[in-house]
Amino acid sequence: MEPNNGQSGTASDLTNKDANSDNFRVAYNYAPPSNPWVDLTVLTNYTNTEVKETAVNSLSTTSTLGDEDDRILKSLGFRADNRSRINFRDDILGIFTYGLET
C-alpha cells in the first residue's frame, strides 16, 4: 500500500501494489582439470518481473479509484562462455574469456 510513485515523500494517492519477481535459471559447467583450454559455462534463464497497482483512492492526478496499472516484463536469456588458460612461460599465465549472450 503506497503511492503510485513509490519514491515520493509527499504523494497522498494510495495504490495496492503487487510486485512479483520470479527467476528461474539452469546452468551447466564443464571444467576438466586435465584440459586448461576448457572451462565452459552454459546458462539459460527466465525472469518475470511485474508490478500491478490498483488505486484505492482518487487522489492521484492520473488515476481514479479502482484503476489498474500493470507493468510486466518477461526476459529469456541465454549465455555461453568459455575460459582458456595458457601458460606461455612458467611465470606468465594467459586467460582468454570469450562467449556470447542474448
Added chain:
Amino acid sequence: MSFSSHLVGWKAGVAAILLASTAFAQNTDTATSENSANTGNTILPSISVTATRNAIDAFEFPGMVSVIGRRGVQDIQSASPDDILRYTPGIDFNGGPRRTGEVPSIRGFSNDDVIILLDGARQNYISGHDGRFFVDPFFLRQIEVVKGSSSALYGSGGTGGVIELRTVEASDVLAKGKKYGFQSIGGYQAVNREWNTGVLGVAKPYGNLELLGGVVYRNSEDLSIGDDATRSTLSSQDRITSGLFKGKTTLAENHVLDFRGSVSQI
C-alpha cells in the same frame, strides 16, 4: 569437483569459486582451505568473479570492485539490498526509503547503465518509479559491485558498472561432513514496525546432489520519518513473501548442472 574442501567456515569469497569452478583457482584455494581447517578461522582475500568473469583476487584486479560476503550481509541485518550496499564506495540507492522504489546508481550512472545480475541472470526491469529487482537479503550470500564500464563482458549497458547478486549455497549452511542443515531468522525493526521470519533448509543426501529451499516473510507497517519535532509517516505497508529453491548435481566428473528458482511477492 570436490565440495568438501569449501565447507569450512564463512569464507564467501572462496565459495564464490564454486560457481566458476575454475580448475586453476580451485587448486590454489583447496590448499588454503585445508590450511584454515587446521588453524580455525583464516581470513582469505576477497575473490571477485564478476570483474573479469574469472576468479581473481579482488585487490589484484586492475579496477574497482567491491565484494561483500555472506557474513557482511548478515552483520548488517538488512531489510533491503540498499542497507547492504549503503557503505560501499561509489554506489548509491535513490528513491528510498520504500524498498520497492529503490534504484541503484554507480558513480552517478543509473537505469540501463547499471547491469544487475541475480545468479548470472540479467534483471532488465526498469519502470518509472519502481525498483529494479526484488530479492530478500536473507537469501544472499554475496554481492559484487564492479565500478566502471564493463560493456564488453556484459553486453549492452553497464557504462556505470555491474551489480551481481548471488544466492546462498548449500555449502554456506552445512558444516563439514554434514548432510542436512537449516538456518532461520527472526527480526523486528521499529522504524516501520517490521517483523520478519524465515527458514532455509539444505540437504546433501548424496555426494553429488545438493538441495536448498527457503522461505522468508516480512510484514511491515508505515515508515516513520523525520525527528521528534517533524515526525510523519510514509505509507508503505509491505507483505513480502520470498522463496528460493536450488538444486545442484554433478552428472559426471567435472560436469556440473545446477538449477535455481526464486519467487518474490510484495
